[in-house]
Amino acid sequence: MGGTFDPIHHGHLVAASEVAHYFSLDEVVFVPTGVSSHKDDRKIAPAEDRYLMTVIATASNPRFSVSRIDIDRPGPTYTVDTLRDMRDLHGPGTELFFITGADALGKMLTWHDTDELFELAHFVGVTRPGHRLADPGLPDGRVSLMEVPALSISSTECRDRVRAGEPIWYLVPDGIVQYINKRSLYRDHETAATPS
Numbered sequence: 001m002g003g004t005f006d007p008i009h010h011g012h013l014v015a016a017s018e019v020a021h022y023f024s025l026d027e028v029v030f031v032p033t034g035v036s037s038h039k040d041d042r043k044i045a046p047a048e049d050r051y052l053m054t055v056i057a058t059a060s061n062p063r064f065s066v067s068r069i070d071i072d073r074p075g076p077t078y079t080v081d082t083l084r085d086m087r088d089l090h091g092p093g094t095e096l097f098f099i100t101g102a103d104a105l106g107k108m109l110t111w112h113d114t115d116e117l118f119e120l121a122h123f124v125g126v127t128r129p130g131h132r133l134a135d136p137g138l139p140d141g142r143v144s145l146m147e148v149p150a151l152s153i154s155s156t157e158c159r160d161r162v163r164a165g166e167p168i169w170y171l172v173p174d175g176i177v178q179y180i181n182k183r184s185l186y187r188d189h190e191t192a193a194t195p196s
């Protein structure tokens with residue numbers, strides 16, 4: 001499951017858990033993006049903070065893990081690179097699934113190397129409130145659309161709430177609330193890392 005995870009929240013965790021159950025996945029690897037190719041319009045928190053929050057949020061689940069492959073690769077993150085690296089790491093015998101939100105799935109046809117993407121992984125698009133599951137004309141058998149319990153949580157809302165001094169308890173795991181406070185993330189005085 002790729003994402004900016006700025007910060008990771010319970011919507012991500014429920015989606016991962018539901019997809020893992022439905023497809024009987026052995027493991028869900030959360031892969032925080034490096035410099036996202038889609039999110040260069042705002043400053044994002046330092047990769048190390050996003051990585052550590054993802055580790056904290058997933059630590060208690062034996063089937064969840066976190067990979068640094070995207071944050072350690074220089075330059076913008078492209079999903080095709082993520083999947084090539086995952087295949088190289090886990091071997092060609094491993095069946096890969098890429099879990100993404102329905103919003104991101106809708107943009108997939110604009111990605112580079114779409115044919116190779118579908119050879120590398122099965123794509124699972126999960127619904128979230130406010131995003132309709134339109135069929136964007138993707139190839140049969142390589143894409144599944146799946147409804148997960150609607151959680152109207154987004155990282156954007158979490159950041160906005162922190163900035164406004166509103167609570168984010170129960171929208172994110174307790175450890176994430178505490179990490180955000182400890183590191184003073186998402187407050188206006190904070191100088192977030194600029195994409196490099």
Ligand code: ATP
Pocket residue numbers: 002003004005006010011012015099100101102103104126127128129148151152153154155156157
């Ligand atoms: P932002 O508000 O900054 O865009 P986000 O909440 O969408 O953040 P991302 O890190 O961009 O979080 O999301 C990673 C993936 O998880 C995306 O594919 C996104 O569609 C999906 N996702 C995010 N929130 C939810 C949710 N509440 N339910 C299901 N999927 C979600």
Ligand code: MG
Pocket residue numbers: none
């Ligand atoms: Mg998003």
